[in-house]
Amino acid sequence: MAFYKLSIIFTNVVIASFLLLGLLKFSMVESKRNVTDRSKISYPAINCRKHTAFLTDYGGKGDGRTSNTAVFQAAVKDLSQFAYLGGAQLIVPPGKWLTGSFNLTSHFTLFIQHGATILASKDEKEYPLVKPLPSYGQGRDAPGARFSSLIGGSHLTDVVITGDNGTIDGQGKSWWTKYRQKKLVNTRPYLIELMYSKQIQISNLTMINSPSWFVHPVYSSDIIMQDLTIRAPIDSPNTDGIDPDSCRNVKIQDVFIVSGDDCIAVKSGWDQYGIRFGLPTQHMIIRRLTCISPDSAVIALGSEMSGGIKNIRAEDITAINSQSAIRIKTAPGRGGYVRDIFVNRMNLQTMKYVFWTTGSYGQHPVSGYDPHALPKVERINYKNVVAKDVKMAGNMGGIDGDPFTGFCLSNITIGLSARPKRLQWNCTNIYGVSSNVTPQPCDILKDKGSIECKYPLSPILIDKVKLKTCSFTSRKKVLSTFV
Structure with a gap:
């Protein structure tokens, strides 16, 4: 049995490696490094910048030991003067740039060059405490405050975090240990969190070992996240890949994620706080996602969904060992x-469940929540799914007195593992229809013969945004001048 498990793990790692190499190849082509000569680097972005500076211009040291927190903060503050004078781009050159938390500014690009790593400090004092999010009421890890994210910002417009496959390393191991040992009284920092902002791009980067969630846009809109590699150990706690939270007009595409939690988790606030804040996540597309997450979901909707989630599309989704x-x-x-959830074309390999719906995910921030505040789950569409080596096709449950309705499943073939569960479909308090689904689903998912579940054909608004080709001239030698 042990040998069998090791063989499965090895096989999955090999498959994942090929997928990762493919994604990195795509990212490098997309970033167009060295298009015209050895010193010019061009890249796609929502907007280009008139002014360019390098982190070394502000005294940065890329030795992996010297803190650059004050350097990043000073650089952003200085470059903010160009926000309405053509904008500015801060280039992080090759090296290991140790830093604590710093915030960005509007009309600004943070570009992490190939061979450069932004290395998160392990020192808690490098992450100032901030108040809990108003739609959560308290910290996610503990009732206290939250540590600032490594890279943050609030009330910004036109922000780009990109590179030519540069790296952001959260050095999360010490945070995971403190969390497991229940030594934290404040919520761990996220790698990137942008709040109350619009026109955001995060692209062409590798992110590893976040202390908690990797990318958390919240109360924001018009967001493009693409060509990303996100990796954390599969046993690391709460290392969600991308968590759009009370956001609208969002595109996530060409992303490879290995996670200890959900690869993508769509959220909108927690219990009475999320209900009161009332800002849904809506109008989002997830496209060409590859996920490995043995203990969690490829795409999760919730559990913090009290502000509402609607009009979410997902297409061309690949999962391995999730x-x-x-x-x-x-x-x-x-x-x-x-x-109004629409999923089209999933290719799945080695899964515990294909479909999992639960109305009893009972984590609550405080005891004062209203138990009579019942969620509505309706109009959920899944089509064109091929899955292999699956333990259980569907575990789908609603709430007594509050059934989940309007499910539609069509053209779905699920191949079972060598030792599948005896019961392949478990359905309670849900209703819907099915067509051409193998194995045969529950009776309450009524077989309607030859039908096709809905998937919108009209483009989502964020898909109409066209990226521009931007550039800067790289320095062949690392400079140490000061401003």
């Missing part, structure tokens, strides 16, 4: 809704 493909997580007390 717990579930699509998981809807909610509970009494959440309120809100999950509706």
Whole structure:
């Protein structure tokens, strides 16, 4: 048995490696490094900048030991003067740039060059404490405050975080240990968190070992996240890949994620706080995602969904050795809704569940939540799914007195593992229809013969945004001049 498990792990690692190499190849082509000569680097972005500076201009040291927190902060502050004079781009050259938390500014690009690593400090004092998010009411890890994210910003417009496959390393191991040992009274920092912002691009980067969630846009809009590699150990706690939270007009595409938690988790606030804040996540597309997450979901909707989740599309999704493909997580007390979800073309290998829906995901921030605040889950569409080596096709449950309705499943073939669960479909308090689904689903997912579940054909608004080709001249030698 041990040999069998090792063989499966080895096989999955090999498959993942090929996928990762493919994604990196795509990213490098997309970033167009050295298009015209050895010193000019061009890259796609929502907007180009008139002014360019290098981190070394501000005294940065890329030795992996010297703190550059004050350097990053000074550089951003200085370059903010160009926000309405053509904008500015800060180039992080090759090296290891140790830093604590720093915030960005508007009309600004942070470009991490190939061979450069932004290395997160392990010192808690390098992450100032901030208040809990208003739609959460308290910290996610503990009732206290939150540590600032490594890279942050609030009330910004036109922000680009990109590179030619540069790296952001969260050095999360010490944080994971403190979390497991229950030594934290404040929530761990995220790698990137942008709040109350619009026109955001995060692209062409490798991110590893975040202390908690990797990328967390919240209360923001018009967001493009693409050509990203995100990796954390599969046993690392709460290392979600991308968590759009109370956001609208979002595109996530060409992303490879290995995670100890959900690869992508769509959120909108927690219980009474999320209900009161009332800002849904809506109008989002997830395209060409590859995920490895043995203990969590490829795409999760919730569990913090109290402000609502609607009009979410996902297409061309690949999963390897993951717990579930699509998981809807909610509970009494959440309120809100999950509706108008459209999934088309999933290719899945080695899964515990394909479809998992639960109305009893009962984590609550405080005891004062309203148990009568019931969520609405309706109009959920899955089509064109091929899965192999699956333990259980569907584990789908709603809430007594609050059934989940409007499920549609069509053209789905699920191949079972060598030792599948005896019961392949478990369905309670859900209703819907099915067509051409193998193995045969529950009776309450009524077989309608030859039908096709809905998937919108009209483009989503964020897909209409065209990236420009921007550039800067790289320095052949690292300079140490000061401003």
